[in-house]
Amino acid sequence: MTNVAFVALACGLIIGLGAIGACIGIGLMGGKYLEASARQPELMNVLQTKMFLLAGLIDAAFLIGVGIAMLFAFSNPFVG
Template identity: 60%
Template structure:
């Protein structure tokens, strides 16, 4: 019985660590992606001001796609944290 509890605790601890890493790296990637994209938008807007409306629409679409990847990662992380498929019964106690 004690080995089962030890294994359960090990799975829960590994899941928490993995979820933290997953959400942290996704936030880091989204932040860097948005920062680089915004910088390039400002550079191109300063070079050709007449293209700002076209570039702005494309920038917002791309920003939404970058944020969507982060939101999906958070959703998968929360799924693993609260309804872990690695535990017997599928629900964390």
């Protein structure tokens, strides 16, 4: 396999594993939010604000991985 093939494989892994991690993280966080708001409904607004903040941070980490993968895909430093 050539270096271009390895870069394409690495880009796919970066995006795929990042998406899986972000989906699992947001799913677990949403479940815990529902459990916490069912136990103490008076804290629902405070918990919702924190949940959306963390969802944005989790999604930002995934999008940084997509940006790095696109950097390798379109301006590949390994092509000589």
